[in-house]
Amino acid sequence: MVEFPDINPAIAELWLALAAMALLLVGVLRGDSATRSVLWLGVLTLAVAAWLVWSNTDVSAVTFSGMYVADHFGAFAKVLILVGSALTMILSMDFLEKERVGRPEFPVLVIFASLGMMVMVAANDLLSLYVGLELQSLSLYVLATFQRDSEKSTESGLKYFVLGALASGILLYGATLVYGFTGTTSFTGIAGALASSEEQSVGILFGLAFVTAGLAFKVAAVPFHMWTPDVYEGAPTPVTAFFSLAPKVAALALFMRVMLGPFGGISDDWVGIIGLLSATSMVLGAFAAIGQRNIKRLMAYSSIGHVGYALMGLAASSPGGVRGTLVYLAIYVAMNLGAWGVILSMRRLDGGMVENVEDLAGMARSRPLLAAAMAIFLFSLAGVPPLAGFFGKFYVFFAAIDAELYLLAVIGVLATVVGSYYYLRIVQVMYFDEPAPSFVAPAGTTGAVVAVAAVFTLFFFLFPAPFVAEANLAALALFP
Amino acid sequence: MDWPILSTLTFLPLVGAAFILVVRGDAAVVARNARNIALWTSVIAFVLSVPLWIYFEPADAGFQFEERVDWLAEGITYHMGIDGMSLPFILLTTFLTPICILASWESIQTRVKEYMIAFLVMETMMIGVFAALDFVLFYLFFEGGLIPMFLIIGIWGSDNRVYATFKFFLYTLLGSVLMLLGLLWLYFQFGTTDIPELMRAGIDPFWQRLLWLGFFAAFAVKIPMWPVHTWLPDAHVQAPTAGSVVLAAVLLKIGGYGFLRISIPILPDATVTFTPLVYALSIVAIVYTSLVALMQEDMKKLIAYSSIAHMGFVTIGLFTFTPAGVEGAIMVMLSHGLVSAALFLCVGVVYDRIHTRLIARYGGVVNRMPLYAAAFMVFTLANVGLPGTSGFLGEFLVLVGAFQANTWVAFLACTSVILSAAYALWLYRRVIFGVITREDLKAILDLNKREVAILAPLVALIILFGVYPMPILELFHAPVENLIAQHELALEGLRGATNFAAVQ
Secondary structure, rough: OOOOOOHHHHHHHHHHHHHHHHHHHHHHHHHHHHHHHHHHHHHHHHHHHHHHHHOOOOOOOOOOOOOOOOOOHHHHHHHHHHHHHHHHHHHHHHHHHOOOOOOOOHHHHHHHHHHHHHHHEEEEEHHHHHHHHHHHHHHHHHOOOOOOOOHHHHHHHHHHHHHHHHHHHHHHHHHHHHHHHHOEEEHHHHHHHHHHHOOHHHHHHHHHHHHHHHHHHHHHHOOOOOHHHHHHHHHHHHHHHHHHHHHHHHHHHHHHHHHHOOHHHHHHHHHHHHHHHHHHHHHHHHHHHHHOEEEHHHHHHHHHHHHHHHHHHHHHOHHHHHHHHHHHHHHHHHHHHHHHHHHEEEEEOOOOOEEHHHHOOOOHHOOHHHHHHHHHHEEEEEEOOOOOOHHHHHHHHHHHHHHHHHHHHHHHHHHHHHHHHHHHHHHHHHHHHOOOOEEOOOHHHHHHHHHHHHHHHHHHHHHHHHHHHHHHHHHOOOOO | OOOOHHHHHHHHHHHHHHHHHHHHHHHHHHHHHHHHHHHHHHHHHHHHHHHHHHOOOOOOOOEEEEEEEEEEOEEEEEEEEOOOOOOHHHHHHHHHHHHHHHHHHHOOOOOOOHHHHHHHHHHHHHHHHHHHHHHHHHHHHHHHHHHHHHHHHHOOOOOOHHHHHHHHHHHHHHHHHHHHHHHHHHHHOOOOEEEHHHHHHOOOOOOOOHHHHHHHHHHHOOOOOOOOOOOOHHHHHOOHHHHHHHHHHHHHHHHHHHHHHHHHHHHHHHHHHHHHHHHHHHHHHHHHHHHHHOOOHHHHHHHHHHHHHHHHHHHHHHHHHHHHOOOOOOOOOOHHHHHHHHHHHHHHHHHHOOOEEEHHOOOOHHOOOOOHHHHHHHHHHHHOOOOOOHHHHHHHHHHHHHHHHHHHHHHHHHHHHHHHHHHHHHHHHHHOOOOOOOOHOOOOOOOHHHHHHHHHHHHHHHHHHHHHHHHHHHHHHHHHHHHHHHHHHHHHHOOOOOOOHHHH
């Protein structure tokens, strides 16, 4: 008789799966009118899951025949994912209602995507990695097309699906090569096989390159970023906000786990690639965003740039680097969440959403508090102290200097300066230009999320130590 | 002292800003309350900074009023403290902020609330820079000041403000990010970013040079040195009067202070290596920007170029490594803080009335505004460096130091004495003397009470420090001696037992 696996380490995931199915049933039985309650129940579900993860951070266990690992690193990333998902769900409420696209599938898909992400960051085997990744991706493809009547939304979903499927294919191909040359799909097994052989075969390197390319696509690092601006622009705004938050955290956490886990022993072979991905992402993100007029496209390029900074921590391939990336991601989630909250509030008095940078003109006078919050997020995204974004950059540069990646660090700081231009341009439009027609007052739910994010971003410098210590513990879990 | 007076002083303006933030009511009430709260906050800050001076022990070359709290990580603490080199700058800041707020009393009519908040945040950042003894903290305040200044120029500036404020922000940011990398490197080598501790760390000469260039990028842009000075005339011209005052009087000094606090003591070998470079750039700045100043048609631009020339004096003085030179440089900075502030305020006075800064639009102002002409005279002469004004002593000491260090540098720097007289007096003649030809000038009114209250303390201080500079000079005499002694020891490779530890 097969022994029943220990389900304790995966209790949060199981809860999420069961709850999502139950919510789906509620949605099916009660129809579209139940959207709001299902959304709130969804937020509650995610919050409970986050609590389950958080209260089990001490658990460090491998289960499901070694396919699944629960450790501090995973817990940190999972909490971040769940908080990000829950808050974007709150952000989306107002939009779904006003645009009349509210359907209970929305929260259910978000929960399934979050479940996929949790499996990704907890994967200890190429197979579970792929299962998690696909669960996440398929949910996201559907979410991108959620505004069914909009051509742009459908187009963006289709684009995302085709390119995403290609990337999954590349990743799978890489995985088969790795399996072929090491004889195992388990991360522990691969690490062991790589450690036991003196010289690495070319096949492994090919497999590594394909896996890296697939993962780089998922995090949207240059040169695998092409899909991002189009998908970000086309998808319904709350979905875009969701794309830029939780899936980024999950994909980067997975990236770190794969690179430092099974391939940690041959880091010399991949540090250069990651460094290149990081440098090109930072530079392209900074320059390409300058010309954007649509704020969603601008945020897409901005997110590409930010992935570059996050990858810098991975390129350092040290506990300090992982810590830097984790801190960076957490801060990134907070300030981006706020910025998307403001973008979701760009609704004219006649009810239409607008999404050009010019539409923000003079917002400092018509909506001073919202404009002040946006300015905080933008200065923070630009990395100006004493806002949170500065500390995010601080810790990754910290790691890069420690790993003697001086060139990468210099490219990074110069890209910061270029990048600050387009963030400042938005501040300019909001504060210096003559007012455009005013926006309606932001919904209470959106306003609350923006306020929380603004307070976090503004006052992070007062209490960084416990937060960084937590990230440090998480990072050490990857370096046994 | 138990009470954390430095932190109180630094963050007090933020408290004022928070009060302004919650002011509610109709526009006129909000504006009036915002002005009053800002003025009172800055006056209280000034009053608080006076005991700092009284209880300060000038004979002690070490740091006083120290505070230290755990902050970011091991070795990166919230460390505040002042010595004789930072105290005068803190006093300058707290002294000028109420004056700036008074100067904006009537000229700022739109979005008064935001303006006052930005100004108070600015004050916090400026005091913080001079009080920080941890490099990361220093950096935080150094860069944090960019945000309020960006908004002050961008929102309340003149026609071309957007260009000017972006230029200001991006130049300064570009300079300072390189400093950030340098400071991270220091942390990894020595496990601390504590400035007094870093002074004790002997750094490999090769790395010193790289770091020095990184820090130089930050400070040279800030002070500013030729050829990275071009942001300054734009920013000065476009900024509102009080913005120009703060820029010229305090923000530029942060660059000089950075050399004094960081580059010279932490990187002694590289400092010596690059001294010829600094001399060369400073002399170009003095001669070239003085000539450029002669040809300006805009009053503010002329004063801006004159500031760059004066800062050239500062950098020469700092890099002579003689007591006279360094003390002179600090004195020039302080005097220039008062004089340039006063000159910009004077421009603001007539700008508020006629709404132009073009020199050609004026002439014969003395006929209508005798008080104004008298005040402007004092400031012009102080800018030239006439004996009896605060401007003289600093320039004189710098030249003495420069002669000891390098005769040719001193010779070329001396040309500034002539050139500054040329542009400053010519400006004065064109604006003040002559016959009134313009209709609007015939009706111009002399200084009102508020303006007298702004300019009178500046006149008094400029003359007082010209005649009796001891109270200021004695503040930084001991730390400068110590700085130079340590510098020489470091060059001889004798860091260690007889080190900074001895004076702390």
